[in-house]
Structures are given as C-alpha cells and as structure tokens.
Amino acid sequence: xxxxxxxxxxxxxxxxxxxxxxxxxxxxxxxxxxxxxxxxxxxxxxxxxxxxxxxxxxxxxxxxxxxxxxxxxxxxxxxxxxxxxxxxxxxxxxxxxxxxxxxxxxxxxxxxxxxxxxxxxxxxxxxxxxxxxxxxxxxxxxxxxxxxxxxxxxxxxxxxxxxxxxxxxxxxxxxxxxxxxxxxxxxxxxxxxxxxxxxxxxxxxxxxxxxxxxxxxxxxxxxxxxxxxxxxxxxxxxxxxxxxxxxxxxxxxxxxxxxxxxxxxxxxxxxxxxxxxxxxxxxxxxxxxxxxxxxxxxxxxxxxxxxxxxxxxxxxxxxxxxxxxxxxxxxxxxxxxxxxxxxxxxxxxxxxxxxxxxxxxx
Amino acid sequence: xxxxxxxxxxxxxxxxxxxxxxxxxxxxxxxxxxxxxxxxxxxxxxxxxxxxxxxxxxxxxxxxxxxxxxxxxxxxxxxxxxxxxxxxxxxxxxxxxxxxxxxxxxxxxxxxxxxxxxxxxxxxxxxxxxxxxxxxxxxxxxxxxxxxxxxxxxxxxxxxxxxxxxxxxxxxxxxxxxxxxxxxxxxxxxxxxxxxxxxxxxxxxxxxxxxxxxxxxxxxxxxxxxxxxxxxxxxxxxxxxxxxxxxxxxxxxxxxxxxxxxxxxxxxxxxxxxxxxxxxxxxxxxxxxxxxxxxxxxxxxxxxxxxxxxxxxxxxxxxxxxxxxxxxxxxxxxxxxxxxxxxxxxxxxxxxxxxxxxxxxxxxxxxxxxxxxxxxxxxxxxxxxxxxxxxxxxxxxxxxxxxxxxxxxxxxxxxxxxxxxxxxxxxxxxxxxxxxxxxxxxxxxxxxxxxxxxxxxxxxxxxxxxxxxxxxxxxxxxxxxxxxxxxxxxxxxxxxxxxxxxxxxxxxxxxxxxxxxxxxxxxxx
Numbered sequence: 100x101x102x103x104x105x106x107x108x109x110x111x112x113x114x115x116x117x118x119x120x121x122x123x124x125x126x127x128x129x130x131x132x133x134x135x136x137x138x139x140x141x142x143x144x145x146x147x148x149x150x151x152x153x154x155x156x157x158x159x160x161x162x163x164x165x166x167x168x169x170x171x172x173x174x175x176x177x178x179x180x181x182x183x184x185x186x187x188x189x190x191x192x193x194x195x196x197x198x199x200x201x202x203x204x205x206x207x208x209x210x211x212x213x214x215x216x217x218x219x220x221x222x223x224x225x226x227x228x229x230x231x232x233x234x235x236x237x238x239x240x241x242x243x244x245x246x247x248x249x250x251x252x253x254x255x256x257x258x259x260x261x262x263x264x265x266x267x268x269x270x271x272x273x274x275x276x277x278x279x280x281x282x283x284x285x286x287x288x289x290x291x292x293x294x295x296x297x298x299x300x301x302x303x304x305x306x307x308x309x310x311x312x313x314x315x316x317x318x319x320x321x322x323x324x325x326x327x328x329x330x331x332x333x334x335x336x337x338x339x340x341x342x343x344x345x346x347x348x349x350x351x352x353x354x355x356x357x358x359x360x361x362x363x364x365x366x367x368x369x370x371x372x373x374x375x376x377x378x379x380x381x382x383x384x385x386x387x388x389x390x391x392x393x394x395x396x397x398x399x400x401x402x403x404x405x406x407x408x409x410x411x412x413x414x415x416x417x418x419x420x421x422x423x424x425x426x427x428x429x430x431x432x433x434x435x436x437x438x439x440x441x442x443x444x445x446x447x448x449x450x451x452x453x454x455x456x457x458x459x460x461x
Numbered sequence: 462x463x464x465x466x467x468x469x470x471x472x473x474x475x476x477x478x479x480x481x482x483x484x485x486x487x488x489x490x491x492x493x494x495x496x497x498x499x500x501x502x503x504x505x506x507x508x509x510x511x512x513x514x515x516x517x518x519x520x521x522x523x524x525x526x527x528x529x530x531x532x533x534x535x536x537x538x539x540x541x542x543x544x545x546x547x548x549x550x551x552x553x554x555x556x557x558x559x560x561x562x563x564x565x566x567x568x569x570x571x572x573x574x575x576x577x578x579x580x581x582x583x584x585x586x587x588x589x590x591x592x593x594x595x596x597x598x599x600x601x602x603x604x605x606x607x608x609x610x611x612x613x614x615x616x617x618x619x620x621x622x623x624x625x626x627x628x629x630x631x632x633x634x635x636x637x638x639x640x641x642x643x644x645x646x647x648x649x650x651x652x653x654x655x656x657x658x659x660x661x662x663x664x665x666x667x668x669x670x671x672x673x674x675x676x677x678x679x680x681x682x683x684x685x686x687x688x689x690x691x692x693x694x695x696x697x698x699x700x701x702x703x704x705x706x707x708x709x710x711x712x713x714x715x716x717x718x719x720x721x722x723x724x725x726x727x728x729x730x731x732x733x734x735x736x737x738x739x740x741x742x743x744x745x746x747x748x749x750x751x752x753x754x755x756x757x758x759x760x761x762x763x764x765x766x767x768x769x770x771x772x773x774x775x776x777x778x779x780x781x782x783x784x785x786x787x788x789x790x791x792x793x794x795x796x797x798x799x800x801x802x803x804x805x806x807x808x809x810x811x812x813x814x815x816x817x818x819x820x821x822x823x824x825x826x827x828x829x830x831x832x833x834x835x836x837x838x839x840x841x842x843x844x845x846x847x848x849x850x851x852x853x854x855x856x857x858x859x860x861x862x863x864x865x866x867x868x869x870x871x872x873x874x875x876x877x878x879x880x881x882x883x884x885x886x887x888x889x890x891x892x893x894x895x896x897x898x899x900x901x902x903x904x905x906x907x908x909x910x911x912x913x914x915x916x917x918x919x920x921x922x923x924x925x926x927x928x929x930x931x932x933x934x935x936x937x938x939x940x941x942x943x944x945x946x947x948x949x950x951x952x953x954x955x956x957x958x959x960x961x962x963x964x965x966x967x968x969x970x971x972x973x974x975x976x977x978x979x980x981x982x983x984x985x986x
Contacts, residue, residue, distance in 0.1 A: 318853055319851055319852070319853065321840060321846060324840050327833070328837065331826040331829045332822075332826035332827065332829075334823050335825060337785065338815070338817060339838060340804065341806070342804075
C-alpha cells in the first residue's frame with residue numbers, strides 16, 4: 100500500500116521554525132490581500148504604497164524605527180519573563196508607570212547636566228516599572244497568584260492613573276490640550292546629523308544595546324543558564340541547587356524595569372511630554388513581538404520591526420480609505436498564522452513504504 | 462477460554478486469530494532505527510513478556526501499538542483486521558491500554574479525578590463524593606489500594622503506579638500493556654498485581670509485560686518475545702526457558718557482565734562520618750511526619766543500604782541528606798558540624814551527589830537538550846566559565862565529555878532529554894552526580910528499570926566510589942540488591958529507622974520483618 104502519512108517530530112530546529120514564521124507571514128499578507136480585494140480595493144497597489152511610504156523614503160524608515168523602539172522594549176520585557184516560564188501581560192502598565200516616573204523627574208526634578216537628567220529619568224522609570232510588577236511578582240511567589248491576571252489588571256490601573264495625572268495635577272497649565280503635561284525641558288538628544296538619521300534619538304541605541312546585552316547575558320552568564328533551567332523545570336532547578344524563587348523574582352523585576360525604561364525612551368525621545376494614550380497598546384504588541392521571536396532578544400529586534408511595519412501599514416491603509424480595524428485584523432492574522440506555522444513546523448509528510456515481505460522471526 | 466486450557470505454546474498461525482499481530486514495524490528517530498521490521502504476535506488469554514535491553518526498541522514498539530507513534534512502515538492487525546491506530550484514543554477503542562514507565566498523571570488532580578479524566582463513563586455531573594465512591598469501587602474490584610481523595614503530587618512513585626494501572630483497567634481494556642510495572646512495587650504489591658493479572662487473563666484478556674526481571678517473567682508469563690537492537694530475535698513459549706537462557710537471548714553474543722560483587726576490603730579512613738542525621742524529623746505541608754526522629758551515620762568508604770517499602774519516608778530521607786529539604790527538627794551534621802552548608806547548592810559544593818527517585822520530573826529538565834542536562838551541576842565550575850560568566854564552547858565540550866562518559870546511546874547533545882530511553886536517562890544522571898560526589902552519593906532507586914548491563918555498570922560505579930572513600934547511600938526496594946551491594950542496611954518504616962544491620966547479620970527474612978514494622982526477636986546492636 101503506497102501513500103503518505105503525516106508525522107509529528109518532537110522538536111524542531113530554530114532554522115525550521117524561522118522558515119515556518121516567514122512562510123506564515125507571507126500567507127498572512129496574502130490572505131490580507133484577498134480581504135482587501137474583497138472590499139473592492141487593489142491589494143497590489145495598496146501594498147506598493149505601504150512599502151513605498153514605510154521603506155521607500157528616509158522619513159518612512161525613521162518613522163518605522165521610532166515605532167519599533169517601544170515595541171522592541173516591551174518585547175524584551177516579555178521575553179525575559181518567558182525565559183523563566185512566566186507571562187508578562189503587564190508591559191503596557193509598566194511602560195506607563197515608567198513614563199510617568201521619568202516625566203516627574205523631568206518636570207519637577209532639579210536641573211542639572213542633560214546627561215545626568217536623562218540617567219536619572221531612566222533610573223526612575225526602571226524603578227517605577229519594577230515597582231509596578233513587584234506586587235504581582237510577590238503575589239506569584241508567596242501566594243501562587245497567576246501573574247498573567249495580576250499583571251494584566253494592573254495595566255488598567257496604570258492607564259487610568261496616568262490619565263488622572265495628565266488631566267489633573269500635572270496638566271500643562273499653559274496648554275490647550277486637556278490631557279497632557281507641559282513639554283519636558285531636556286528631551287533625549289537626536290543622533291548626530293551626519294549619520295543621516297536626523298529624526299532619530301539616542302533611545303534607538305539604548306534599545307539595540309539592551310537587546311545585545313540581554314542576548315549576551317542569556318548566553319554567556321551562569322545567571323542566564325539558571326533562568327533557562329528555571330523556565331524549563333522548576334523542580335529540576337531546585338534539585339540542582341538553584342535559588343528558583345530568587346531567579347523568578349529577578350526576572351520579573353527586571354522585566355518590569357525594561358518596560359518602564361521603554362516608557363521613558365518614548366517620553367523623552369519621541370513624544371517629549373506625558374500624555375494620555377502614550378502607549379498605543381505597545382505592551383500588548385510586545386507580547387506578539389516576544390512570541391514571534393521565540394523569546395530571543397535579538398529576534399525581538401527583527402519581530403519588533405516587523406510589527407512596526409504592520410502597524411504602519413495600518414496607518415497607510417487608513418489614509419487610503421481602509422477601515423482602521425483592518426490594520427488590527429492584519430496584526431491578528433499574522434499572529435494567528437505564525438502560531439499555526441509554529442505548530443505545523445512540527446509535522447512532516449513521509450511516504451509510507453510497502454511492508455517488506457513476511458518473516459524475521461528467529 | 463477457561464484458565465485451565467491456557468496455551469503454553471504458540472500455536473500455528475492458521476489455528477487461531479491472534480489478538481494482535483504486528484508485522485514489519487519500522488520506526489526511526491533521528492536516523493536511528495528504534496524498530497527495524499519487528500513482528501509481534503499476541504494471543505488472547507496469554508501474558509506475553511517483551512524482553513530486551515534498554516534501547517532495544519520495546520517501548521517504541523508498544524508506543525506504536527498504543528497509537529503514540531506512527532510506524533514508518535508495517536501493519537497492525539487487531540483480531541484479524543488490519544487497522545491504523547492513529548492515536549491513543551484509537552488504541553483505547555481497540556481495547557488496548559498502556560501503563561507507562563513514566564507516569565502520565567496530572568499531579569495537581571486527586572486520584573479520583575485522574576481515574577475519571579478523559580473517560581467516557583465519567584458522570585456528566587462531577588461531585589467529589591461520587592467520584593471517590595466510584596474510584597473506591599474500582600480499587601476494590603481490581604485489588605489495587607488507592608486513596609481516592611489524595612492529590613497525585615503527594616503520592617510516592619509506587620502509589621502513583623497503582624493509580625496508573627487502575628486508570629487503564631477501569632476503561633475496559635482487553636489488551637493491557639505494562640512497562641516495568643513491578644519496578645516500584647513491594648513484594649506484597651507484586652503478588653497482588655500478579656493475582657489481578659491472572660484474573661484478567663482468566664477472562665480471556667491478554668497482557669503484554671515489559672520487564673527486566675527474568676524471575677518474574679518466568680513466574681507469570683505464558684509467552685515471550687525478545688528484542689535486540691530494534692529487531693525481534695526470538696519468540697515462543699516460556700516453557701523450558703531459564704533465567705540464563707533468557708539473559709543470553711537478551712544480551713546476544715556479547716559476554717554477560719558478571720554481577721558486581723561487594724568489595725569486602727576496608728577503605729582507609731573508613732571510620733569518618735561525613736554525613737549524619739541526629740533526631741531528624743520532616744513533616745509534609747499537612748503536618749504529617751514523613752521522617753520521625755531519624756538518627757543515621759553515613760560513613761566514608763561504605764555503602765549504606767536503605768531498605769523499606771516505598772512511601773515510608775525514602776523521598777524525605779534522600780531530600781534531607783542532600784540539602785533539598787531542611788528538617789523541621791533535628792540536625793544534619795556535615796563532618797560532625799551542624800552549622801555547615803544548608804541548601805542543595807551548598808551540599809553539592811561540599812561533595813554530595815544525588816540521584817533522585819524521579820528521573821523525568823526532578824533529575825532532568827525533560828524538554829531541554831541533553832547537553833544542558835549534562836552540565837546541570839558543572840555549569841558553575843571553573844571548567845565552564847569564570848566568575849559570573851559562562852563560555853558556551855567550554856560548556857559544550859564539558860557536556861560532550863559527560864555524555865560520552867555516561868555512554869548514552871544518543872550522541873547528539875541537542876536532542877531533548879525526554880527522547881532518551883529510561884535507562885539512558887539514568888546513565889546520564891548517574892555520571893553527572895558521580896562527578897560531584899566527592900564525599901557522599903545519595904542514590905534513590907538508581908537501578909529501577911535498568912537492564913542487566915546498566916545495573917552492573919551502576920553497581921560498579923558505586924563500588925568504585927566506595928573504594929575511593931565516598932559514603933554511598935543506596936535506597937532500594939530490592940533486598941537482593943542491598944544484600945549484594947551494601948555494607949550495612951538500615952530499614953525505614955513509617956518514617957523511622959526500624960533497625961540497622963551489618964550485612965553479615967542481614968538476610969531477606971530479618972529485613973522483611975523490619976520492613977513490615979515488626980520488631981526482631983533478638984535485639985540488634
């Protein structure tokens with residue numbers, strides 16, 4: 100009997116998985132094109148204008164990098180916690196708290212050298228983000244409360260708290276807008292003009308540096324090794340003599356701090372003031388970034404850029420008369436197809452061979 | 462079919478329709494053929510032993526039969542009809558149930574919940590009382606004692622296995638596959654299990670028994686199939702077979718390793734006591750005493766056997782001796798000092814190796830590659846890095862060496878540890894722990910599920926450690942193993958040391974009395 104059977108392989112290499120993701124993304128774009136065609140639009144022309152506006156000009160690329168930075172930061176935060184097997188759904192809230200702490204330092208702190216102000220803002224933002232996740236972290240470690248729910252719920256607290264700040268006590272007294280603070284006096288400096296990346300600020304370097312640092316810490320330190328074991332099997336880690344609770348706590352606090360730092364970079368580098376809706380759901384997109392990157396920090400840089408491109412495409416499509424929900428649908432499609440692709444990568448089709456006669460009994 | 466007419470020989474093929482006929486089964490993993498054209502026939506009303514060394518392909522063949530794996534080629538006929546068993550659900554529908562060597566229970570669920578999980582006879586309305594009552598009824602019917610309300614995570618390995626067997630029997634299985642079922646059972650429990658299996662067979666059902674214990678095979682099996690290197694090399698009746706004839710079939714032409722004899726010579730410095738317990742008590746989270754006032758000396762250059770029925774405090778004892786658990790009362794003395802290192806890491810650094818009871822859940826991170834598992838102890842040493850830093854290339858080299866020294870059959874260090882056979886997993890763990898055991902090695906059931914060759918290698922390793930002045934604690938349920946390997950044997954009963962005998966004064970009868978909680982007729986010094 101000749102035929103084919105589908106076989107599951109227990110583990111796949113990184114290369115196979117990446118290929119599966121690439122194919123999935125293409126399929127997602129193709130399906131999105133079909134949907135656009137069904138709406139009576141010209142998918143190829145739209146795709147062309149998306150690519151042209153995102154990648155075809157220096158401004159487009161700069162916009163892309165500016166948008167990718169907070170996504171990568173949130174992706175790194177989620178990745179670090181995934182390393183120990185925990186989900187940070189609260190990067191959005193930590194991002195907001197970090198931005199608020201940085202804004203507080205910038206608006207009300209003492210003036211000093213610009214570098215010192217930036218460093219203080221960064222430290223305040225990291226402390227704020229870490230503090231924001233400390234409650235879910237302690238609840239998780241001491242009481243076994245799910246960190247998924249606790250971090251998620253604190254997002255709403257953070258967002259509403261920030262709305263209160265920018266409409267109430269911190270509202271710009273001289274401004275027209277109802278929900279923002281005054282401009283911060285010392286924003287993050289732009290990159291040198293002769294690098295021809297005029298619109299970009301030093302935050303980009305921080306993002307790339309942090310991704311490299313985390314990748315190195317995972318690969319080249321005993322601490323990174325322990326995180327991996329703790330994430331794979333906590334009983335084994337404890338048996339091998341690792342302090343599992345300490346490692347989980349460290350990963351959670353550091354994850355919160357990274358998301359908080361992301362908020363500071365967004366505030367000080369891009370927006371220059373604290374305002375309602377500062378994080379446009381970056382923390383949630385960060386989850387997609389981390390999952391697509393299989394929680395690899397360097398992978399987050401690429402998947403962060405990919406998600407920025409997708410979000411940008413949504414904006415471009417809107418200007419062409421495509422409903423704003425279509426962009427959201429596109430991000431959903433990519434994640435859905437990536438998840439399917441990741442599963443399918445575990446299967447391969449093999450031809451069945453005919454039974455080779457009888458016999459073999461000794 | 463009546464029990465009296467049980468066939469003691471395999472009849473010609475045409476005479477009867479076989480329960481199970483597997484033909485030409487081939488299955489490869491990572492290019493290695495785990496099964497290579499295997500034929501296997503099971504008749505109704507027989508207990509059929511499947512024999513072979515670790516990695517001979519027994520588990521793979523049974524995983525094909527139970528739908529966990531799809532064969533690369535070959536066919537399976539159930540009662541004469543060729544069928545594709547695409548999933549465990551198909552297998553259950555065909556009346557095939559398997560109890561695996563590695564437990565497949567949900568640790569957070571109770572015994573009753575595990576029994577009823579994924580069972581179409583589970584009542585639609587779930588209430589704990591009726592589930593418990595149903596479980597109790599099943600337990601009585603099959604003669605397997607379980608406590609329905611207990612959480613599986615709190616059970617010993619032996620108790621968990623009873624739940625596994627009960628779970629499969631409850632589903633109306635006609636073809637029961639048991640992978641090393643007696644490895645974690647006490648002699649009394651083995652007798653009860655065998656009685657249950659004989660009753661099961663008498664109803665016309667069939668059992669496939671994977672075992673390394675040849676004595677048991679000869680006692681209970683009607684027919685047997687021997688596998689070697691992925692092929693079936695012999696099949697037939699057990700009548701006329703002997704332990705030695707079977708051992709030769711299993712091992713093939715290679716020399717049968719001699720059982721490792723105890724080294725009687727005293728080791729220099731043997732009077733030192735590197736590790737000792739004084740009045741140690743350990744309670745579980747419910748406050749029930751697992752260990753109760755235990756005094757124990759582990760001497761340098763001796764093998765201290767710990768006998769006892771599983772569930773009498775062995776796990777707590779091994780955890781307290783290795784720093785994984787701190788005692789609720791009493792002292793753990795390292796070189797006579799109670800104020801020394803305190804956690805698992807400190808004990809390991811001080812020179813305590815630990816082969817834990819549960820390989821796949823504790824000793825190994827099953828989803829991680831072999832390489833990472835191999836360096837689980839050594840990643841902190843100077844050979845792997847410096848200060849807080851780790852050098853991946855050195856780490857990989859170290860992993861390579863440990864995997865080679867452990868003589869694991871899969872040599873690719875990127876393969877997840879889960880994909881190793883049980884015996885090879887244990888080889889890796891034993892080698893890893895031997896490397897750090899400069900003072901003491903605590904081994905809990907280290908030979909469980911291992912074949913003859915692997916057991917001999919493990920015993921030789923322990924004797925070599927003893928000779929180099931290391932104190933070895935060997936926790937085992939095999940009295941024969943303890944009598945052959947240990948210098949002194951302590952018996953654990955209900956969390957207490959019921960007695961400690963020098964091996965010269967120990968025999969199966971006296972140990973058996975102590976294990977069942979009775980006091981020896983004459984006082985033992």
